[in-house]
Amino acid sequence: MDRALRSVNRVLLALAGLLLLALGLAALVGGFDLARHWNFDMPSGWPWARPDDVLLSGTDRTKWRDESWWWPSVFAGLGLLVVLLLWWLLAQLRRRRLGEVLVESGDGEGALLRGRALANVLEAEAASLPGVDKAAVRLTGRRTAPRASVELLLSAHAEPGPVLGRVSGEALENARSSASLEALPAEVRLRTVKHRPERVV
Structure with missing residues (x-):
């Protein structure tokens, strides 16, 4: 069980590291306008390529609010995330003795x-x-x-x-x-x- 927990920890840390790295690189590219300075094009549909761009426009933020499935999906996703994080936290704190x-x-x-x-x-x-x-x-x-x-x-x-x-x-x-x-x-x-x-x- 300890080995499985260590594997889960490594996977979670790797995913969190990759996500933070991607967000950091996106912030650098957009905030310093590197695409224009270094003469390269961002992928089509990239939301943040210039310093005055925003990650989510007002239309994008309110696009699904009037749909009946939107808020239940948001709450269910957040609830699942909280449960997974609590499970992970308790798994770290629990002293695993062999029964x-x-x-x-x-x-x-x-x-x-x-x-x-x-x-x-x-x-x-x-x-x-x-x-x-x-x-x-x-x-x-x-x-x-x-x-x-x-x-x-x-x-x-x-x-x-x-x-x-x-x-x-x-x-x-x-x-x-x-x-x-x-x-x-x-x-x-x-x-x-x-x-x-x-x-x-």
Whole structure:
């Protein structure tokens, strides 16, 4: 789902960028009268080619106002646009956690494990490792191919390298094998405890 959301984001950003680029170029061509200065012709029917032209004339703006279908179509289009924008906004704000993980037994059968339960076990094991004060784990991806996002708060004198090795070789490997997963890709973020400076007299 996250991959689909990223694809939608890229498409929307690309379309918005192309639209803004086209509008910007049209404003430059019309506002600076580039067609006359550089001796080229705009396409037939181009609405804004000179500085004194307008994008929509009064006739164009009021052309369909007396038609019975005009205002319902305008409101329906705007309503659909608002719904799509709200869906897109909520999709960005929603924290996408993996609800369940498929645990295969090897004979073609399997069981569903709650994603939160697996994350809690992985979180507890990571937090119990030497040099780790606190751990937070979030599972994303698909139930057949989960991904782990791990945040670790390290102790003041912990060495990041050995801690990362233990998390990868012990906690993540135990979670992968217990859920019978072929792989458990993970992104691990390390933070250290910040102590307030103390004045020594």
